[in-house]
Amino acid sequence: MVFKATETINEIKDNHKMIQSICLRLIHPRGSIPVSTLMHLMPILIVFWLGTSQALAVEVCELPPVNGSSAAAQAIVRTACEEHRLWGQSFINRHGRIAKLGITESESDTLADQKSIAWQQVALYWRESSTLAMTGSAPGSSSCAALDNSRNTANDCRAFLLDTPWSAAFISWVMTRVGLAGFSVSPSHITYIRASYLDASSPYRFTDPGIEKPKAGDLLCRIRGRPPVGYAGLRAALDAGRTEDWLSHCDIVVAANVNGDRTLHMIGGNVSNTVMMRKLPLDRKGRLQLSRLQPNQDQECTPAQENNCNSNRGDWAALLKLRPDVALAPPDSQTDTPLPVAQCCTNEYTLCLQFPAQEID
Numbered sequence: 620m621v622f623k624a625t626e627t628i629n630e631i632k633d634n635h636k637m638i639q640s641i642c643l644r645l646i647h648p649r650g651s652i653p654v655s656t657l658m659h660l661m662p663i664l665i666v667f668w669l670g671t672s673q674a675l676a677v678e679v680c681e682l683p684p685v686n687g688s689s690a691a692a693q694a695i696v697r698t699a700c701e702e703h704r705l706w707g708q709s710f711i712n713r714h715g716r717i718a719k720l721g722i723t724e725s726e727s728d729t730l731a732d733q734k735s736i737a738w739q740q741v742a743l744y745w746r747e748s749s750t751l752a753m754t755g756s757a758p759g760s761s762s763c764a765a766l767d768n769s770r771n772t773a774n775d776c777r778a779f780l781l782d783t784p785w786s787a788a789f790i791s792w793v794m795t796r797v798g799l800a801g802f803s804v805s806p807s808h809i810t811y812i813r814a815s816y817l818d819a820s821s822p823y824r825f826t827d828p829g830i831e832k833p834k835a836g837d838l839l840c841r842i843r844g845r846p847p848v849g850y851a852g853l854r855a856a857l858d859a860g861r862t863e864d865w866l867s868h869c870d871i872v873v874a875a876n877v878n879g880d881r882t883l884h885m886i887g888g889n890v891s892n893t894v895m896m897r898k899l900p901l902d903r904k905g906r907l908q909l910s911r912l913q914p915n916q917d918q919e920c921t922p923a924q925e926n927n928c929n930s931n932r933g934d935w936a937a938l939l940k941l942r943p944d945v946a947l948a949p950p951d952s953q954t955d956t957p958l959p960v961a962q963c964c965t966n967e968y969t970l971c972l973q974f975p976a977q978e979i980d
Contacts (some may be wrong), residue, residue, distance in 0.1 A: 679874035679884045692836030694797035699871045699886040705730045710896040715929030723892040748791035750806045789888025798948025808867040815939045822945040828938035832905045838939040840869040847934040876905045
């Protein structure tokens with residue numbers, strides 16, 4: 620018999636309590652395990668829990684899907700996490716400081732898979748999301764569309780990648796990769812922000828980030844390049860059709876309030892020129908703690924104003940909620956490699972110990 624211990628943290632509501640599950644997976648090669656044997660193994664599970672529960676430091680991208688999350692949400696999170704690993708797991712901490720910065724967009728170094736070239740991976744986001752063709756005659760875009768082995772073509776494409784923000788191309792690539800039906804791919808975030816508000820068939824629903832709780836698969840978006848408008852101001856501008864040229868940025872929510880840690884984990888592209896994870900603080904109810912930016916407030920980050928140097932500060936004006944019933948494209952039209960099928964004839968049993976982790980509202 621083979622023992623495989625796994626520590627699983629499942630955030631579920633059970634009588635207003637957070638529940639953690641610590642599981643022991645048992646694999647028997649020949650047949651069933653008697654109930655009496657399973658009962659004798661329970662102390663092993665308890666010892667395992669006592670030895671590990673004191674330090675539940677977990678990588679959110681290594682956790683199993685949140686209980687009850689849709690197939691679309693799981694696919695979006697999985698794909699975003701895979702790219703974050705590929706780029707070396709750069710991240711911004713809860714205080715808005717870049718804690719780790721790995722390879723960036725224009726480098727010729729290989730990524731974590733030891734085969735993908737950094738700048739070519741960004742070009743791939745543009746091509747496979749179909750957003751490259753939407754850039755028109757931007758200098759260098761045609762070179763990225765038809766890369767060959769020539770140095771001139773490579774340099775021309777790399778110049779395009781440096782000069783052209785690719786954060787929306789990254790989001791569009793993730794949604795294309797998972798086959799999210801009805802998503803408005805675009806080189807501009809405002810396109811799918813607008814669609815979530817005006818188009819009932821959009822896979823996302825426009826909501827107030829100060830009220831709704833973010834969940835895995837959602838998009839959190841902020842407005843850039845203008846005085847802060849907040850949710851109400853953005854909604855009014857969308858109603859008036861005044862957002863066509865608005866600059867914005869969206870990140871993908873990959874985890875929220877794991878084990879009651881009051882932290883939102885998001886992944887986005889072209890954040891400090893890489894695929895970056897960002898941590899934002901949540902309140903005790905799991906809602907985003909929004910900073911109240913004033914239109915005339917001096918927010919410039921300088922050596923004399925270090926308190927303003929916070930990469931998480933911004934006009935987070937929209938939370939795009941992934942609709943629970945959104946469809947994915949048929950598996951044969953997706954590019955994901957199917958998961959390997961378990962071979963016959965192994966019998967697996969899982970013993971789980973649940974315990975209350977933290978009171979929640």
